[in-house]
Amino acid sequence: MITVDNLNFSYTRKPFIESMNFAVKPGEIFGFLGPSGAGKSTVQKILTGLIPTYKGSVVVNQTEAKKRNSDFYEHVGVDFEVPSLFEKLTGRENLRYFASLYRHSLPIEPLLESVGLANEADKKVMDYSKGMKSRLNFIKALLHAPSLLFLDEPTSGLDPSNARVMKDLILQQRKSGTTIVLTTHNMYDATELCDRVAFIVDGTLCALDTPRNLIMSRGAATITYSYRENAQECQGTSVLAETANDSCLQRVLQENRLLSIHSSEPTLNDIFSELTGRKLQ
Template identity: 35%
Template sequence: MTTATGTAAAATAAISCRNLTKRYGELRAVDGVTFEVRQGEIFGIIGPNGAGKTTMMECIEGLRARDEGTVEIFGADPERDPRTVRERIGVQLQLSALPERITVSEALDLFASFYAHPADWRPLLERLGLGGKASSYVEKLSGGQRQRVFIALALVHAPDLVFLDELTTGLDPQARLAIWDVISDIRDSGTTIVLTTHFMAEAERLCDRVAVVDHGTIVALDTIPNLIASLGVDSKLSFTVNGDPPMEALRAVAGVSAVERDSHRIVVRGHGNRFPHDVLGVLADADLWAQDLRTEQPTLEDVFLTLTGRHIREGVPA
């Protein structure tokens, strides 16, 4: 894993954790975690069920007392100086609920009253695509609209850092894409975001860096391209051709590691940015062209499965 160190890093860190530990009896739900989140980034936390993600988040937010280690949010300890930290962070919990028969505006007024310097939530609703929903009951909104309301509640005091826990679970693809646009817009406005998710595509789309958590520890932390590159997994190019493929010439292409037939398709595995182009060049030189061309690149899901295993695990706490 990588961690930022030194004076320059401390000046830009939104979150700094050192040896963060949380135990439940003999179980170390969070086991000596050390990392930093830089200001202005979207930092992702991914891991299997029971890996310790939510416990780690709640210790950082000050919602659970840690057993060992230090946590600083913009230089303040969330346990020793909760009021200062609370004014600078927003939290959207994995399980969120509001009183029945409360309107969007009533919920925002209620949450705004918790803070010394709340923002005007009316422009916030417009920004989140809820401008016409202020008088609507939250329980009557669609799933995607409700999630945006909970984002608004986390942002009602214009925090410098916001925690989003499994934000798009249960949403349909259209609503999920809309929420992704909202999250990107929040980051572009200068807010640092810490995001936990089970959706690898969500992390790939949004996150500047990702921490992979398993058994209470961070087993990898880096940018997504670097995490994928660390696997050393080949890309795959597959196609059919209008003739007899030059197998030996394809195997001689720089970067190609294997060429094989899979039923009526040719599958070429390799690495490097040029190898797909060079493979097609070999076909062109043989007066052939690739049909039904498909490419497969290693993904964050490959990283996740390699580091945490392919079997489903259940565990408590999360």
């Protein structure tokens, strides 16, 4: 679906994106994870053909990105972080207008219903809440049933309920076979949604694997427990695979003095920090 080979790009004379290589398989959700200014959005701009002045090879849907034409965009959908809608038009008018730019488009009503906007479709977009705008913006990117979807921070600024709706919509798209490239600095979204994630820092790919493999590569999960000792509450920590060797834990279990026990697995943020020395959020 996407093959990037030795990608280099800079806005100035100083190199920014350097020697980047990766491939995105059809039907997967591929995430770019990195802090602000790491180069995620720049890579997305290159992949979507907005920046043609790169060096190296970027093949998207069998087309070199810098040589894309209008046909290229018949199969590519983009959902930018900030909703891009005509504020003075209604939701329905917006969708009709954007659909008219494509040769083929899906019926508007089912799309509006899928995001719960069917009853609000005739309201002007300027009267929409942020969540409604984000949902409308998302289905705008689906109007022409793209085979490849680029999503930039799709849950950014949404309340938990709207973020859930958005994540379900993304998973639904994967189910229908759409390849999704997701750009985010939200590790929870990346862990939940992505089949594979790539860490980007200062324009370089630091790691690329499935979230599970990345987490496992750091080592085993740990457990933290508390117990009663001389009328006081004490705490202990043990690696999950080594609990049999933790004599303290064995003792408090046998003496029935355990007060609480919690397992904790490393998060993508921990892995990211370990690999790059930087924090995601």
